[in-house]
Amino acid sequence: MATDSWAQAVDVQEATTVPVQFDFSRKNDRMEFSRRVRGEINGNIVPNKTENGGRRDEGDRPDLAEQSLLNKMIRHTLVKNRNLVEVLQRDPTSPLYSVKTFEELRLKPQLLQGVYNMGFNRPSRIQENALPMMLAEPPQNLIAQSQSGTGKTAAFSLAMLSHVNPANKWTQCLCISPTYELAMQIGQVIQQMGKFYPEVKLAYAIRGNKMDRGSKLQEQIVIGTPGTVLDWCTKLKLIDPKKITVFVLDEADVMIATQGHQDQSIRIQRLLPKDCQMLLFSATFEDSVWKFAERIVPDPNIIKLKREEETVDTIKQFYASCNDKEDKFTALCNLYGSLTIAQAMIFCHTRKIASWLTAQLTKEGHLVALLSGEMTVEQRAAVIERFRCGKEKVLVTTNVCSRGIDVEQVSIVVNFDLPVDKDGRADCETYLHRIGRTGRFGKKGFAINMVDSPHSMNIIKQIEDHFNRKILKLNTDDLDEVEKLIN
Numbered sequence: 001m002a003t004d005s006w007a008q009a010v011d012v013q014e015a016t017t018v019p020v021q022f023d024f025s026r027k028n029d030r031m032e033f034s035r036r037v038r039g040e041i042n043g044n045i046v047p048n049k050t051e052n053g054g055r056r057d058e059g060d061r062p063d064l065a066e067q068s069l070l071n072k073m074i075r076h077t078l079v080k081n082r083n084l085v086e087v088l089q090r091d092p093t094s095p096l097y098s099v100k101t102f103e104e105l106r107l108k109p110q111l112l113q114g115v116y117n118m119g120f121n122r123p124s125r126i127q128e129n130a131l132p133m134m135l136a137e138p139p140q141n142l143i144a145q146s147q148s149g150t151g152k153t154a155a156f157s158l159a160m161l162s163h164v165n166p167a168n169k170w171t172q173c174l175c176i177s178p179t180y181e182l183a184m185q186i187g188q189v190i191q192q193m194g195k196f197y198p199e200v201k202l203a204y205a206i207r208g209n210k211m212d213r214g215s216k217l218q219e220q221i222v223i224g225t226p227g228t229v230l231d232w233c234t235k236l237k238l239i240d241p242k243k244i245t246v247f248v249l250d251e252a253d254v255m256i257a258t259q260g261h262q263d264q265s266i267r268i269q270r271l272l273p274k275d276c277q278m279l280l281f282s283a284t285f286e287d288s289v290w291k292f293a294e295r296i297v298p299d300p301n302i303i304k305l306k307r308e309e310e311t312v313d314t315i316k317q318f319y320a321s322c323n324d325k326e327d328k329f330t331a332l333c334n335l336y337g338s339l340t341i342a343q344a345m346i347f348c349h350t351r352k353i354a355s356w357l358t359a360q361l362t363k364e365g366h367l368v369a370l371l372s373g374e375m376t377v378e379q380r381a382a383v384i385e386r387f388r389c390g391k392e393k394v395l396v397t398t399n400v401c402s403r404g405i406d407v408e409q410v411s412i413v414v415n416f417d418l419p420v421d422k423d424g425r426a427d428c429e430t431y432l433h434r435i436g437r438t439g440r441f442g443k444k445g446f447a448i449n450m451v452d453s454p455h456s457m458n459i460i461k462q463i464e465d466h467f468n469r470k471i472l473k474l475n476t477d478d479l480d481e482v483e484k485l486i487n
Contacts, residue, residue, distance in 0.1 A: 139277035166199035226264035426462035
């Protein structure tokens with residue numbers, strides 16, 4: 001997709017935002033992306049929906065849409081996924097196809113060129129099985145579990161681009177995403193992949209793009225949020241839903257957690273022809289997601305990531321008994337002075353404690369970065385990038401950073417506050433995600449838990465019982481013992 005054709009596609013929407021390629025490792029590109037998706041569209045200030053107006057509970061729980069966007073922004077390459085892929089075909093007698101190269105897919109030459117231009121040398125594990133199904137004739141429906149960073153956006157983007165007939169000047173492929181930021185991210189992927197396929201054009205169905213009722217879109221691919229897409233199909237009649245051949249629903253788990261999106265998605269699906277190809281993706285497959293997927297996607301093939309056993313085998317776990325936060329800080333300083341540490345992540349329960357701890361560590365001369373929920377997603381991405389590059393050795397954070405952040409140099413995780421659920425019991429899932437930030441890529445890792453009350457000691461016992469793993473006591477005042485146990 002050449003730049004001029006993209007500009008023309010956006011002109012049809014009367015929008016001021018023209019999709020360009022962004023490199024999120026560069027500060028200027030992150031700032032420009034932020035301006036485009038959070039700033040002014042057609043003179044209307046678009047409020048930051050995903051930040052909930054700055055209102056968040058004191059525990060700083062991560063917003064699913066924010067977390068997904070953050071993961072997309074900070075990942076420069078595909079994740080190293082060790083999960084096996086389980087494929088359940090709607091027709092068990094049909095041969096199971098998988099590919100090891102993109103050439104095997106018999107793509108249009110201009111799309112193959114776009115794939116290689118993006119840096120994909122071979123299909124990822126999820127792409128090996130998903131792409132043959134998505135590109136099959138006759139079309140096959142698909143429900144796929146895939147975390148951010150596994151190449152699923154590139155996979156369904158390639159499927160949409162492959163199924164488009166550029167000679168037909170109407171919308172043929174429809175993709176809905178929970179937020180306009182995530183929709184813009186998908187557009188970036190399609191732009192890059194379609195760089196050498198200028199005949200295909202894209203439109204964004206997002207808030208602020210004002211269209212005249214009754215005019216018809218000529219763009220073959222439309223990406224947007226459920227409410228705006230539904231309006232474009234029904235009230236404004238910009239899209240004839242009966243001409244849609246591919247329908248993609250991305251981030252299904254985030255979608256159903258957003259008020260109204262689930263019903264809007266189902267209403268869109270009911271407008272589509274019965275032979276329309278349905279593709280649904282979700283990072284998780286809880287019961288609510290399954291029920292939603294079954295309503296949206298009839299007779300699907302299913303691709304699931306076989307869940308890895310919850311394992312802490314490569315992580316040595318300890319707890320340190322303390323009296324209060326000042327005592328915990330002293331223990332932390334003793335630990336840090338005794339360990340050979342590349343980088344450390346320290347988890348706090350609240351922003352207030354995280355800010356206090358950051359200030360104290362900075363006074364002690366440590367290079368410290370702070371990450372918490374009042375920051376914009378772009379600010380968080382910048383902090384993580386600095387930490388990943390080693391410009392700060394310590395990252396103090398709340399639960400907004402408990403999942404999906406892979407930094408190879410992290411050798412120790414400290415739970416300054418233990419993770420608990422709303423009932424005050426051990427949140428073992430969050431605990432696993434937290435300590436899983438160390439021990440990455442087969443390396444040894446260490447987790448230190450600060451215990452400052454009988455209640456927090458009880459939390460340690462609950463965690464031990466859940467994982468059937470003993471957490472050893474560490475006397476942080478005895479530096480010789482610390483070195484012996486940990487180094």
